[in-house]
Amino acid sequence: MQIDTIHPSDWKPASGYANGMLVTGDHRPLYLAGQVAWDADQNIVGDGDFVAQFRQVLSNIRAILEEAGGRPEHLVRLTIFVLDKDDYMGRLREVGAAYRDVLGRHFPAMSLVQVAALLEPGALLEIEATACLPA
Numbered sequence: 001m002q003i004d005t006i007h008p009s010d011w012k013p014a015s016g017y018a019n020g021m022l023v024t025g026d027h028r029p030l031y032l033a034g035q036v037a038w039d040a041d042q043n044i045v046g047d048g049d050f051v052a053q054f055r056q057v058l059s060n061i062r063a064i065l066e067e068a069g070g071r072p073e074h075l076v077r078l079t080i081f082v083l084d085k086d087d088y089m090g091r092l093r094e095v096g097a098a099y100r101d102v103l104g105r106h107f108p109a110m111s112l113v114q115v116a117a118l119l120e121p122g123a124l125l126e127i128e129a130t131a132c133l134p135a
Contacts, residue, residue, distance in 0.1 A: 074131040
C-alpha cells in the first residue's frame with residue numbers, strides 16, 4: 001500500500017492539510033465515528049478548553065487507529081466540526097502543536113465545519129476520520 005499527497009503543481013502550497021490523498025495497492029479502509037473529547041469512561045475532558053479537547057479527540061483517534069493496527073500516517077481524511085471557528089482560528093498555533101504532538105507531521109485531507117450544536121454536552125468539537133491500513 002502507498003499513500004501519496006495530491007496537489008496541483010501550479011497551486012500555492014497547502015499548509016497543515018492535503019488537498020488530496022491517493023491510496024494505491026492492497027489496503028483495508030477504516031472509518032472512524034465522530035470522536036469527541038471523551039476519556040475512556042465517556043466523560044468530556046478539557047473543561048471548556050478548546051485545545052485540551054482537540055488534543056483528547058486526536059488521542060482518541062490515535063487509540064482507535066492503533067487498536068486496528070494502524071498509525072497516524074494511515075489517516076487519509078479528517079472532518080473537523082467546531083462550535084466556534086474563531087476559537088479554532090484564535091488558537092491555531094496551539095492547535096497545530098497539539099496535532100503534531102499526537103499525530104506527527106502527517107497532514108491528510110481535512111475539512112473544518114462550524115456547526116450550531118454537537119450531540120454531547122460540553123463538547124466543543126468532533127472529528128470524523130478515515131484511514132487506509134495495510135492489507
